[in-house]
Amino acid sequence: MSTSTVLLAELGEQSDEVSDRLAEWAGPGLWELRRAGLLRGVAPLGTVLWAAGLAWAAQRGLDGRPGEVLPGAGLVLAGVAVRSGLLAAADAAAARGARRVRAVLRGRLLAAALPAHGPARPGPGDAGFGESVTGEVARLTEWLTEYLPARTTMLLGSGLVLAAIAVRSWFVALVLVAATPLLPANLKVIGLGTQAAVHAQLTAVRRHGERLLDHLRGLPTLIGLGAREATVLTVREDDEELARRTQAVLRVAFLATAWIELLITGTLAVVATYCGLALLGYLELPLVPGQLSLGTALFVLVLTPAYFAPARDLARGYHARAEARAAAELIAPLLEGGEPGPSADPRRSCGALGVRLAQVTVRHPGRAAPALDGVSLRLAPGAFLAVTGPSGAGKSTLLALAAGLAEPTGGVVTHERDGLGGPPSPASAAWVGQPAHLLPGTVRDNLLLARPEATDAELTAAFGTLGFGELLADLPGGLDTPVGERGSGLSSGQSQQLALVRALVRDASLLCLDEPTAHLDPVAEARVVAALRMLTRGRTVLLATHSPVLLPLADQVIRLDHGRLR
Secondary structure, three states, rough: HHHHHHHHHHHOOOHHHHHHHHHOOOHHHHHHHHHHHHHHHOOHHHHHHHHHHHHHHHHHHOOOOHHHHHHHHHHHHHHHHHHHHHHHHHHHHHHHHHHHHHHHHHHHHHHOOOOOOOOOOOOOOOOHHHHHHHHHOOOOOOHHHHHHHHHHHHHHHHHHHHHHHHHHHHHHHHHHHHHOOHHHHHHHHHHHHHHHHHHHHHHHHHHHHHHHHHHHHHHHHHOOOOOOOHHHHHHHHHHHHHHHHHHHHHHHHHHHHHHHHHHHHHHHHHHHHHHHHHHHOOOOOOOOOOOOHHHHHHHHHHHHHHHHHHHHHHHHHHHHHHHHHHHHHHHHHHHHHOOOOOOOOOOOOOOEEEEEEEEEEEEEOOOOOEEEEEEEEEEOOOEEEEEEEOOOHHHHHHHHHHHHOOOOOOEEEEEOOEEEOOOOOHHHHEEOOOOOOOOOEEEHHHHHHOOOOHHHHHHHHHHHOOOHHHHHOOOOHHHOEEEOOHOOOOOOOOHHHHHHHHHHHOOOOOEEOOOOOOOOOOOHHHHHHHHHHHOOOOOOEEEEEOOOOOHHHHHEEEEEOEEEEE
16 A cells, blocks of 8 residues: 555545535535646646756756756746646636535525525524525635645655656655655644634634624614623623634644644755765665765755645645534534425416414424414415414414414414415415515615516516505616615615515415504505505415504404414
């Protein structure tokens, strides 16, 4: 077994669930990553060429034949060009492969966070998903571009250089072979702490992001409660903890790099000492060649660092592998059960939709009392059901279950279509809540979230259908009017009207309305009520409201109190 094989066996992938998962994730870019490894493995041929050219030129100059130096110089230039071209092509291939892997993985994470079919699973929150999609997926980059190709490069590149050295000096090649096994044992010990340190750092990053987002969202409340100083202290403590964990990761990375450099420097010193003594004729040891030419000595001295270069890259990638494994442990739970469902669009294509809840119970973590307790009801296709009750009675939870946005702790929720029952799907529902949730962009961007293929003419017609033609005319840029974060730049009434237009554009079979007129002035409320008369025609509607103005629109009114029907 060769020394490169021994090193790879020691530093190789662990056969466990995390490694299998990383290998699966790397699949979409594996061809490009292998290509990068092969190109980097062949690149040392350029180093061999320019080392040979340098040795040729030096030997000819020493022999007093300066006219023969030029071919050696040309060989040096050719070697540099070959090496540079191969490395540039390898870097491009690795970047393409890593980009493809990141894109696929981020798509899977978004599908898990925003499923097209079935309820969203409980997750780490907005900041946690955001950190996973951006920061934690990005942590895989060096593992993809450095470590995976380096395994191929180690076998091919180091083998080529070692063969070239052995042709000129078998003893130097033997010294290098003897030094190689010193690498893996020490790196394995260092690696034991690397993954734990990186995992702690990534966990701290995610936790800090979640807390910071919560503090920013609740900043007015915190200031009103006089908790400003306590909040600042909490954020400072989180910053200091993250800094400590980052320093721990950097210490481990420095230790790994320092050991590699120490080994390479020591081996180079041994080779240089041997070459110097052999050149001077001072070496007289049994079985050890005692004479070297200047060209040979220069050739092996130049190639000794090149022999260890793939090992250096692999060691650097070993830290990247530990970082990728730590990131994978955090990302994997978010992907479980998060594969996208069928691509069919069931919004209005298969007739009216009914909803049935059978002995449904919902319990939220950390709360003793259930949000819903043994609720049973049936909403017939095309019916309009209004749900009233005090705040905290479970109205929003009931709507979320009906829309397929949440799962019950007990009981069954089904969507009924053409006499057949099936699991609830958000793809069949449109949701209008208060406040309306609008994303940064333009009015058009927010409306196209409901149906990306909708034309400007259809969007404009939706305004007219709901009687909001004046709203569109009052917007300074029409459909191109910019919308800020959380709908800034629009009044609450305008935002709510846009949410209703978006629901009409979506054209879903089930319409869930969660307090659609809350916090609106009488004029805006009257406009919304008039629009609801048009929007709810021909649809199954579930309305949660405190407003008596909306109750006459419903076919049936039920009351929830402490999670139970009254």
